[in-house]
Amino acid sequence: MTPPKPPSRPDRVSLWRYAKLFRADILSAQPARLYRAWMAEFRTPFFRSYLLNQPELVQTVLKDRPDDFPKSGRIGEGLRPLLGNSVFLTNGETWKRQRRIIDPAFEGGRLKDTFPAMWAAALNCVQRLEGQTGAPLEIEAETSHAAADVIFRTLFSIPIEHEVAARVFDRFRSYQRSQPILNLAAFVPLPTWIPRFFRRDTKSAAREIRDLIRTLTEARMREITAGTAPDDLATKIMTTRDPQTGETFSTEEMVDQVAIFFLAGHETSASALAWTLYLMAIFPDWQERLAEEARALDEGPEFGVVSRLRLSRDTFREALRLYPPVPMMVRENTCPERFRDRDIKPGAQMVLSPWHLHRHERLWDRPDDFDPGRWQTENGKTCARQAYIPFSAGARVCTGAGFAMVEGPLLLSMILRRFRIEPVDGRTPVPVAHLTVRSENGIWLRLTPRS
DSSP states (O other): OOOOOOSOOOSSOOHHHHHHHHHHOTTTTOOGGGGTOSEEEEEOSSOEEEEEOSHHHHHIIIIIOGGGSOBOHHHHHHHHHHHTTOTTTOOHHHHHHHHHHHGGGGSHHHHHHHHHHHHHHHHHHHHHHHTTOSSOEEHHHHHHHHHHHHHHHHHHSOOTTSHHHHHHHHHHHHHHHHOOSOOGGGTSOOOTTSOOOOOHHHHHHHHHHHHHHHHHHHHHHHHHHHTOOOSSHHHHHHHOOOTTTOOOOOHHHHHHHHHHHHIIIIIHHHHHHHHHHHHHHHOHHHHHHHHHHGGGGGGOSOGGGGGGOHHHHHHHHHHHHHSOSSOOEEEEOOSOEEETTEEEOTTOEEEEOHHHHTTOTTTSSSTTSOOGGGGGSHHHHHHHHHSOOBTBOGGGSOTTHHHHHHHHHHHHHHHHHHEEEEEOTTOOOOEEESSSEEETTOOEEEEEEOO
16 A cells, blocks of 8 residues: 555646646645656746755765755745744854754763653653544644654753643644745845745744743743753753853854754654654554554663664654655755756755655655565665655754654654554545645544553
8 A cells, every 4th residue: 555645746847837836735746757857957037946866966965065055045034033043044154053052962862861751741642642532633733742742841841731832832833834835035036135025924923932932041041040950952052062162052042943943853753753653544564563562661761662662663764754744955056066967057956855855766666655664675775875864964964863763763652552543534644845744634543542
């Protein structure tokens, strides 16, 4: 059985039809030939874009010469109201300074420290689901709640039920559905003096979220000064000094970083977990294998149990392959380039698409099929190195990649240990791209308690 894809893969489209499809949904606009192409050129009246699927080209941009291909400001325009000058949007020396301060908080040893908070959030998730068995349940709402709970517990040592955390989560739900991946600024090169076009509710939600985050950050700053701050990720980041300058983040800089931690750590994890649970519903044999493996959790909240969730980890990896939360990344070349016998002028957009790369017909065996076992095959191992970038790759690889690969399998195993999951007839989800890859009308499942 093949998991659902977007409603169409048009083979050839005109620029006008492509623009129309793109506006409705970035995934449905992608023609079928892009899943076979090594490189494709897309022209607009203002700039040119190049989709890069050839592994050697992806490596050049992400790993070999990342400074020559900084993150495109066209993408950042749409997220600036919420993320400010966060590490997700910056380039050059500013970005390097931010990573020098942030990265130590997510090193391997810190994952062990955050595990009890993840475990508590997972238990809380299972308890919430206990009262919602039998009837159809929109699971994306539940995975969003669980992922937000993980972020607040690990970052600020507070559960999602905390007043400020609950308000951030509520306002973010409004923001998530109102903000597309790209806005007009992604297509039209506007001068800096022209106001950017954002929906009023998008700007309002972003402002409220940032004000709430500032409240938490200022309170933590006072606790750090008083010596009463808990030893969590926020304290670690706020007290880490740049080894080159000796500086720490200011309060406003920390607001920017917390905003991206919440966006990246909550939105992407919620998307990935929801799609994984749907795959478990339509592939019950795999579901039962993972439920059996999840008995390892009976030993309690010891970090060592993570190493025993191998099938859960491979299943989560496969869901990230089929439904990468961030379907496309855009870099801008700063030097003249020649890729595949084409001359590329500075200022062109280099599109790196996990959505295409992960389903590429010339790279993967049975690219549209769900098969967690592929990661133990030679083809799977090769593609894992060359054609798998759910967290990006190279210098700009997601800081929280290791965090996500503990959180996802743990939540998945906790849920499957307690519940059997079935799809709901007539509710096949259709993937579309909002801030992340979500279902057009939600992902509906039915949970029943395991005896």
